[in-house]
Amino acid sequence: MTDQSSNQMWGGRFAAGPDAIMEAINASIGFDQRMAAQDIAGSRAHAAMLAATGVITDSDAQAIREGLLTVLSEIQNGEFQFSTALEDIHMNVEARLKEVIGEPAGRLHTGRSRNDQVATDFKLWVRDQFDAAESGLLALIRALLAQAEAGADWVMPGFTHLQVAQPVTWGHHMMAYVEMFGRDLSRVRDARARMNESPLGAAALAGTSFPIDRVMTAEALGFDRPAANSLDAVSDRDFALEFLSTASICAMHLSRFAEELVIWSSAQFRFVTLSDRFSTGSSIMPQKKNPDAAELIRAKVGRIYGANTGLMMVMKGLPLTYSKDMQEDKEQVFDAADSLMLALAAMEGMVKDMTANRDSLAAAAGSGFSTATDLADWLVRVLGLPFRDAHHVTGSLVAMAESKGCDLPDLSLDDMQSVHADITDDVFSVLTVENSVNSRQSYGGTAPDQVRAQIKRWKALV
Numbered sequence: 001m002t003d004q005s006s007n008q009m010w011g012g013r014f015a016a017g018p019d020a021i022m023e024a025i026n027a028s029i030g031f032d033q034r035m036a037a038q039d040i041a042g043s044r045a046h047a048a049m050l051a052a053t054g055v056i057t058d059s060d061a062q063a064i065r066e067g068l069l070t071v072l073s074e075i076q077n078g079e080f081q082f083s084t085a086l087e088d089i090h091m092n093v094e095a096r097l098k099e100v101i102g103e104p105a106g107r108l109h110t111g112r113s114r115n116d117q118v119a120t121d122f123k124l125w126v127r128d129q130f131d132a133a134e135s136g137l138l139a140l141i142r143a144l145l146a147q148a149e150a151g152a153d154w155v156m157p158g159f160t161h162l163q164v165a166q167p168v169t170w171g172h173h174m175m176a177y178v179e180m181f182g183r184d185l186s187r188v189r190d191a192r193a194r195m196n197e198s199p200l201g202a203a204a205l206a207g208t209s210f211p212i213d214r215v216m217t218a219e220a221l222g223f224d225r226p227a228a229n230s231l232d233a234v235s236d237r238d239f240a241l242e243f244l245s246t247a248s249i250c251a252m253h254l255s256r257f258a259e260e261l262v263i264w265s266s267a268q269f270r271f272v273t274l275s276d277r278f279s280t281g282s283s284i285m286p287q288k289k290n291p292d293a294a295e296l297i298r299a300k301v302g303r304i305y306g307a308n309t310g311l312m313m314v315m316k317g318l319p320l321t322y323s324k325d326m327q328e329d330k331e332q333v334f335d336a337a338d339s340l341m342l343a344l345a346a347m348e349g350m351v352k353d354m355t356a357n358r359d360s361l362a363a364a365a366g367s368g369f370s371t372a373t374d375l376a377d378w379l380v381r382v383l384g385l386p387f388r389d390a391h392h393v394t395g396s397l398v399a400m401a402e403s404k405g406c407d408l409p410d411l412s413l414d415d416m417q418s419v420h421a422d423i424t425d426d427v428f429s430v431l432t433v434e435n436s437v438n439s440r441q442s443y444g445g446t447a448p449d450q451v452r453a454q455i456k457r458w459k460a461l462v
Helices: 003-009 018-026 029-052 058-076 089-101 103-107 114-150 170-195 214-220 230-235 238-264 292-315 324-353 358-365 372-383 387-404 413-419 425-430 433-439 448-461
Strands: 155-160 163-169
Touching: 029 058, 029 089, 029 114, 029 214, 029 324, 058 089, 058 103, 089 103, 089 114, 114 170, 114 230, 114 238, 114 324, 114 448, 155 170, 155 358, 155 433, 163 170, 163 358, 163 372, 163 433, 170 238, 170 448, 238 292, 238 324, 292 324, 372 387, 372 425, 372 433, 387 413, 425 433
Parallel strands: none
Antiparallel strands: 155 163
């Protein structure tokens, strides 16, 4: 096959033939330029260590460190010209550094490899994302706490199978999400602590013969310690996988809450009103107020799950140590991080701005025979019935109320005694939703004083 026919097969995308194709598949500068700040921080720490150990002169280290700041400034100001021919952020920075300071730039790479360099840069970037996720989760938890505190004693229906089950409080429901996002916060902090070991100085895979000080560079970059095995240091991407798995669970929680907001803000529920800041209108239906932010949060989980699965597939078959496959680690993490941070910020904004409609919540709380379980409990507690018998009696009373088109509190005492003769007037004391929620005094229950105790606990934690 001729070069011409080969080029035609590839279409017009790669006019220069195989060389252009190889450059396109090999280059990562189109996405890894996002790690410029981390790359330069790692190089500045490495240069300082090389001077401290006598590997390079103090004057060369000073020139390198100052030159790197110049390069960083150019990147941050949009003046830097990235080149795909130089493949990645590391070579782009080093090439520009040589133009800025000349011959000393060639000494920067002493005692390290692109393998440990990229692992260090990526770790630093992911660590920043863990920190950003922690901040986003804390802000969201505080917004939920404010909602919970405002409505600690507002009654609403609790659901199972999306059917009315038992009355709960608005505060209790908000605190359920505090617990979920609190576990996410714990996972973020746990994973960040575990990843905080420096790969720098592991070099290509075997370490280096230069008298470097890996503890010095680890401390300079905020790591707790150097990674203990050079083979593992350059081939490990567990930190990225842990970020993605943590992000996936968090995104699932965000999606569950988003789904509830979509349902609650509908005309059929009217439990909440979302602010105009996080809603949109319809192009043809003027009455519509669509919960688009919640719907988009609900969709973001797919991108994050996909990134998690994608990186797992990249890593699953790689022998030690580095393979070029690992270049495919970053785009997925970058996209997932962007999606997670945006979803956290949007959810925090919605929670802070939304208004819970207390009257609608209360009206729904008393529907669907929501105090049937309270009736069964009363039959056990007061009349001494076995619970299974109490369940049967309650079911008969629910069927009676349903046939009469009323709720349980609307049945007369005669109606109730026709099912079980020992029922007394006292039964009506447990059939209001307010009494129902107030009775749930077990630890972690929906009683308002229990809810307020949990709010107090969480406010002390965050």
